[in-house]
Amino acid sequence: MTRVGRALLLVLTLALVALGSACGRGASSAAVEDYQVAFAVEPSPAAVGPATVTVTIHDRDGKPVTGARVQVEGNMTHAGMKPVFADAAEVGDGRYVTDGFAFTMGGDWILTARVTLPDGTAFEQAMDLPGVQGEEGH
Numbered sequence: 001m002t003r004v005g006r007a008l009l010l011v012l013t014l015a016l017v018a019l020g021s022a023c024g025r026g027a028s029s030a031a032v033e034d035y036q037v038a039f040a041v042e043p044s045p046a047a048v049g050p051a052t053v054t055v056t057i058h059d060r061d062g063k064p065v066t067g068a069r070v071q072v073e074g075n076m077t078h079a080g081m082k083p084v085f086a087d088a089a090e091v092g093d094g095r096y097v098t099d100g101f102a103f104t105m106g107g108d109w110i111l112t113a114r115v116t117l118p119d120g121t122a123f124e125q126a127m128d129l130p131g132v133q134g135e136e137g138h
């Protein structure tokens, strides 16, 4: 990746962390505020087609969360779209990487990470991802 590309990805990641905490919703059992969930999307900027979503999870003390099951769901902000699902595999340091995720239309998306910890505790964190590039029609 180029230096500029890396810098852009970092900026995007930071922006997504901020958005994620601003619009977190739907903690199911565990308090999502006990965890920090960050999203990174490649390519950056996001575009229609295959994409890799990396979900990074730390606990309140900043320790990476290991051994979790993580699924990413992508939804557009308008009605009538089928959601996109992908499981995310653990790659270490609290990072989980999707395989098989793809944006199916350009426009505004919401990514939701559903996290199940080894003890069965579950929570989810959503993040706005506006402006995915590409065709906006079907």
Ligand SMILES: [Cu+2]
Binding pocket: 076, 078, 081, 105, 107
């Ligand atoms: Cu759509």
